[in-house]
Structures are given as structure tokens and as C-alpha cells.
Amino acid sequence: MPALQPITGGMSASLDDLPAAPPAEVLAAVDAAWESIDALEALDRTMYFAVDADRGFTVEVRTLSGGFVRSVSPSQALDVMRGLAA
Secondary structure, three states: OOOOOOOOOOOOOOHHHOOOOOOHHHHHHHHHHHHHHHHHHHOOEEEEEEEEOOOEEEEEEEEOOOOEEEEEOHHHHHHHHOOOOO
């Protein structure tokens, strides 16, 4: 994996550039993700995200006690967290 490089080219930001509160669509996305987490936990499931040197970014569905259930693609995991899949 390549090393991270600093942003150059005159780009700058300050805390004054940040909005006072997140936009409504961001808050709605966070709410949907929490609802998905609650639904998974009600089924004794959670998602485990990791970066593996050989396989890259991986997502596993596990029981709450850590038992492996199955692997899912990152896009499937995002769909679940957005409330688009179960």
C-alpha cells in the first residue's frame, strides 16, 4: 500500500470552514446506520471490518461473541448500513 502524501497546492482549511452542525442528509445516514446496527444485534450479528495484507479490505459477518458467519463484499456491507439490504 503506498504511503499517504500530504495535500499540497495551496489548499488549506480551518475550523471556521466547518458548518455548525452536520447537514440533514448526513444525520439521516447516521440514523439509518444505527438502526441497521440495532437490527443486526437483534439477530446476534455484527460486522467486522479489517484490512488484510493479502486480501485488502475485508468485511465479515460475525456473531456477537465473535464467531465467523460469512464474508460479504464492502458494497454489501454499505448497503446493509444504509438500510438497503438485510
